[in-house]
Amino acid sequence: MTPLILELAITHILGRGRQTWIAVxxxxxxxxxxxxxxxxxxxxxxxxxxxLVNDMPHVEISDEQRDARRQPAEDRFDAAQISGLxxxxxxxxxxxxxxxxxxxxxxxxxxMVWRLQTQGVVRYAGRDExxxxxxxxxxxxxEVESIKSEDFVHGDFNSLLSGGNNIVIGDRLADKLGxxxxxxxxxxxxTGQTRAFKITGIFHTGTTxxxxxxxxxxxxxxxxxxxxxxxxxxxxxxxxxxxxxxxxAARAESQIGYKSVSWQEANESLLEALVIRNVIMYxxxxxxxxxxxxxxxxxxSTLTHEKARDIAILKSLGFTxxxxxxxxxxxxxxxxxxxxxxxxxxxxxLCVALSMVRxxxxxxxxxxxxxxxxxxxxIWHYVIAGGFAxxxxxxxxxxxxxxAARLNPVAIIRGAS
Amino acid sequence: xxxxxxxxxxxxxxxxxxxVTLVEGIDLSIGDNEFVxxxxxxxxxxxxxxxxxxxLDQPSHxxxxxxxxxxxxxxxxxxxxxxxxxxxxxxxxxxxxxEFSVRANVELPMRKLGRLSASQRRVRAEELLDSLxxxxxxxxxxxxxxxxxxxxxxxxxxxxxxxxxxxxDEPTGSLDTQSSEQVFNILDELVHQRGKTVVAVTHDIDxxxxxxxxVHLVDGRLTDHxxxx
Numbered sequence: 001m002t003p004l005i006l007e008l009a010i011t012h013i014l015g016r017g018r019q020t021w022i023a024v025x026x027x028x029x030x031x032x033x034x035x036x037x038x039x040x041x042x043x044x045x046x047x048x049x050x051x052l053v054n055d056m057p058h059v060e061i062s063d064e065q066r067d068a069r070r071q072p073a074e075d076r077f078d079a080a081q082i083s084g085l086x087x088x089x090x091x092x093x094x095x096x097x098x099x100x101x102x103x104x105x106x107x108x109x110x111x112m113v114w115r116l117q118t119q120g121v122v123r124y125a126g127r128d129e130x131x132x133x134x135x136x137x138x139x140x141x142x143e144v145e146s147i148k149s150e151d152f153v154h155g156d157f158n159s160l161l162s163g164g165n166n167i168v169i170g171d172r173l174a175d176k177l178g179x180x181x182x183x184x185x186x187x188x189x190x191t192g193q194t195r196a197f198k199i200t201g202i203f204h205t206g207t208t209x210x211x212x213x214x215x216x217x218x219x220x221x222x223x224x225x226x227x228x229x230x231x232x233x234x235x236x237x238x239x240x241x242x243x244x245x246x247x248x249a250a251r252a253e254s255q256i257g258y259k260s261v262s263w264q265e266a267n268e269s270l271l272e273a274l275v276i277r278n279v280i281m282y283x284x285x286x287x288x289x290x291x292x293x294x295x296x297x298x299x300x301s302t303l304t305h306e307k308a309r310d311i312a313i314l315k316s317l318g319f320t321x322x323x324x325x326x327x328x329x330x331x332x333x334x335x336x337x338x339x340x341x342x343x344x345x346x347x348x349x350l351c352v353a354l355s356m357v358r359x360x361x362x363x364x365x366x367x368x369x370x371x372x373x374x375x376x377x378x379i380w381h382y383v384i385a386g387g388f389a390x391x392x393x394x395x396x397x398x399x400x401x402x403x404a405a406r407l408n409p410v411a412i413i414r415g416a417s
Numbered sequence: 418x419x420x421x422x423x424x425x426x427x428x429x430x431x432x433x434x435x436x437v438t439l440v441e442g443i444d445l446s447i448g449d450n451e452f453v454x455x456x457x458x459x460x461x462x463x464x465x466x467x468x469x470x471x472x473l474d475q476p477s478h479x480x481x482x483x484x485x486x487x488x489x490x491x492x493x494x495x496x497x498x499x500x501x502x503x504x505x506x507x508x509x510x511x512x513x514x515x516e517f518s519v520r521a522n523v524e525l526p527m528r529k530l531g532r533l534s535a536s537q538r539r540v541r542a543e544e545l546l547d548s549l550x551x552x553x554x555x556x557x558x559x560x561x562x563x564x565x566x567x568x569x570x571x572x573x574x575x576x577x578x579x580x581x582x583x584x585x586d587e588p589t590g591s592l593d594t595q596s597s598e599q600v601f602n603i604l605d606e607l608v609h610q611r612g613k614t615v616v617a618v619t620h621d622i623d624x625x626x627x628x629x630x631x632v633h634l635v636d637g638r639l640t641d642h643x644x645x646x
Binding site for chain 1: 464468471473474493494497498500501502506508512514516517525526528529530574586
């Protein structure tokens with residue numbers, strides 16, 4: 001039966017050449033732009049998450065605790081209310097890094113990096129710039145590529161091992177100071193220690209905050225500068241599967257007691273914003289296709305009026321109401337299929353064109369350099385856009401089809417007579 | 418003679434603020450191999466009766482048996498199936514699908530019934546059209562035919578599934594004299610040479626007179642003026 005109904009549907013549609021093309025084109029444009037838009041939005045999201053996952057540790061353990069430590073007096077005199085208690089001053093930092101490392105190494109998959117992070121001021125040629133100073137183990141940092149090797153303009157992390165006091169800084173910081181590779185500058189720590197450090201490495205990550213605000217020295221040098229020998233205050237875990245981060249962070253925190261934050265927790269509000277952005281995107285895409293659906297509804301509705309006599313004669317021949325419904329729903333679906341195929345081609349073409357766009361944005365106004373539009377190539381964008389278009393077309397066809405199927409053939413035949 | 422159509426106290430009233438009675442109290446039996454003409458003045462309910470007998474409309478009351486089936490017990494899909502298999506319609510206007518060729522129009526009921534293969538359908542359509550003098554017009558569109566030719570195609574389409582019963586509503590109403598004569602002769606031949614039963618609504622007194630039987634309607638009711646020939 002379907003081939004006959006399909007043949008009737010195609011015959012009806014082909015009889016309305018221009019309107020058919022307009023309907024197919026409107027669905028096609030909706031699908032095409034939806035795909036391009038989804039590819040851009042998804043690409044942007046993937047890019048952002050890639051940066052979060054690749055540039056940040058998957059779990060960062062700091063020398064803080066989630067809740068303030070209970071004071072000994074509170075433990076000893078639990079029943080009494082104590083006021084004016086002056087807390088013991090904690091000595092900051094993780095005091096037994098080797099033991100912590102051993103505990104974590106027993107079960108944490110992936111790489112582990114430890115650091116001593118402190119604040120400092122670099123001085124050169126009369127200029128002072130505040131920086132975040134990281135005491136690192138160069139082999140560990142190189143292993144996890146916290147700064148990628150291709151991002152080094154001069155030297156690398158291993159240059160810190162070349163003897164003496166060496167520092168690696170970002171190119172923006174070097175530019176601000178007027179310093180260059182090989183320049184010796186003064187570094188003042190938060191404890192007031194001042195040492196001369198030679199620039200043995202300059203990097204350019206493209207992230208402004210890093211390029212003008214970070215400096216890397218050997219862990220031992222940082223411990224001396226901050227007067228905290230054998231102390232670290234940050235352990236970074238790089239996992240083979242970033243999605244494991246929340247469970248690893250929870251287990252690490254319960255094991256060693258220090259605050260362990262997964263990358264998902266650290267960027268919770270950002271990830272929530274991405275969800276909201278996706279909801280907005282799919283709402284817009286849905287609206288575009290819904291509008292295209294109105295076009296289909298309009299055409300099918302007109303067709304059912306024009307073909308009322310055909311409906312009557314087909315019913316008099318023995319065609320049923322479901323046959324008539326199927327006929328006009330099928331016509332709507334044909335618009336949907338045609339529009340989807342056209343839209344897929346258009347969407348693919350738009351994505352190819354957008355992927356070829358190259359530009360350069362850098363400077364103080366952008367935190368991250370962009371040289372291309374981030375695009376995600378996913379079959380699901382095509383499936384979802386096509387599926388929604390088909391659904392929209394089927395509904396747009398069904399509503400007038402239901403009405404047409406109920407037409408009384410006698411009334412139409414009498415009217416025609 | 419086998420009874421093909423049996424109507425008892427058949428009536429149709431359109432629901433409205435003031436209900437409109439189309440036909441009322443119809444008692445009618447139509448036998449196998451019979452040519453019945455339904456006559457009456459305009460608005461007397463001839464076409465309404467035909468649509469009721471042809472299962473295109475539902476009676477408000479009364480009973481109707483078609484080819485042994487009590488139509489009151491049939492649901493719409495079964496009524497449609499009975500129309501497809503046992504009833505052929507010819508209307509005043511041909512009502513051919515304009516986008517389909519002559520042959521495709523005739524094949525349409527056969528395709529819906531689905532009993533014949535594509536080649537069998539093709540052969541049957543050609544035979545029917547040939548028997549109605551349309552062998553040279555198989556692939557033409559309806560708009561390329563004259564009024565009489567179109568009506569003959571409509572007759573061929575009504576016979577596609579070889580139904581025993583043919584209803585014709587003013588089949589010659591829109592034709593010139595010569596074409597009317599041709600169409601009437603075809604209907605007559607269907608009854609007397611091919612064993613069909615034809616029920617035709619007509620204003621044409623000559624045509625009515627040449628039928629086997631004439632039933633006359635006035636104000637929706639059968640009168641005593643019915644004649645047999």
